[in-house]
Amino acid sequence: DTGVSQNPRHKITKRGQNVTFRCDPISEHNRLYWYRQTLGQGPEFLTYFQNEAQLEKSRLLSDRFSAERPKGSFSTLEIQRTEQGDSAMYLCASSLADTDTQYFGPGTRLTVL
Amino acid sequence: DAKTTQPTSMDCAEGRAANLPCNHSTISGNEYVYWYRQIHSQGPQYIIHGLKNNETNEMASLIITEDRKSSTLILPHATLRDTAVYYCIVSNFGNEKLTFGTGTRLTIIP
Numbered sequence: 183d184t185g186v187s188q189n190p191r192h193k194i195t196k197r198g199q200n201v202t203f204r205c206d207p208i209s210e211h212n213r214l215y216w217y218r219q220t221l222g223q224g225p226e227f228l229t230y231f232q233n234e235a236q237l238e239k240s241r242l243l244s245d246r247f248s249a250e251r252p253k254g255s256f257s258t259l260e261i262q263r264t265e266q267g268d269s270a271m272y273l274c275a276s277s278l279a280d281t282d283t284q285y286f287g288p289g290t291r292l293t294v295l
Numbered sequence: 296d297a298k299t300t301q302p303t304s305m306d307c308a309e310g311r312a313a314n315l316p317c318n319h320s321t322i323s324g325n326e327y328v329y330w331y332r333q334i335h336s337q338g339p340q341y342i343i344h345g346l347k348n349n350e351t352n353e354m355a356s357l358i359i360t361e362d363r364k365s366s367t368l369i370l371p372h373a374t375l376r377d378t379a380v381y382y383c384i385v386s387n388f389g390n391e392k393l394t395f396g397t398g399t400r401l402t403i404i405p
Contacts, residue, residue: 224395286338
């Protein structure tokens with residue numbers, strides 16, 4: 183399968199711990215996006231990269247959140263000092279620049295106890 | 296991006312056509328209408344998009360009114376696997392981010 187993959191699929195952590203998620207996009211896609219989805223809501227945009235450059239960040243992305251895409255391929259999303267309000271599904275998507283379709287991965291479900 | 300309004304939920308009998316409406320009265324001239332769906336516990340999946348003309352692909356048809364203030368997604372022969380939340384999104388072509396609402400929860404009834 184050459185779709186978008188995300189790891190881990192599930193993460194349970196205690197409040198105050200740091201967590202890191204990984205996203206591997208479709209190989210030729212130069213754009214990579216992170217979204218967050220809470221129960222009963224649609225996904226909310228967090229940030230996106232074109233190649234290794236982070237071009238936009240949402241106000242939702244507090245200073246406890248950091249995303250990287252060092253070589254323009256896979257990306258990581260780190261949350262420091264997790265809070266219960268961070269519990270959500272974190273979705274990654276990829277696309278070719280200036281095309282009409284974003285392809286989503288299965289998401290990482292984070293539970294903060 | 297323009298805001299969209301969709302019914303919270305709909306039911307459709309298996310084998311019948313499912314017609315999902317979307318209002319986007321503030322759409323601007325260069326904004327497209329996109330439809331994605333999200334099956335339980337999966338990431339969203341692209342279905343179709345259009346600007347002015349009606350569009351059809353292997354998954355669905357998209358009917359956009361002449362004034363572009365509303366549209367309808369049509370699944371011609373709904374199956375149980377079409378049960379999902381369907382999102383109507385208005386955005387510039389190639390826009391860097393998608394703004395999802397709460398969508399329509401479509402349930403296909405056997």
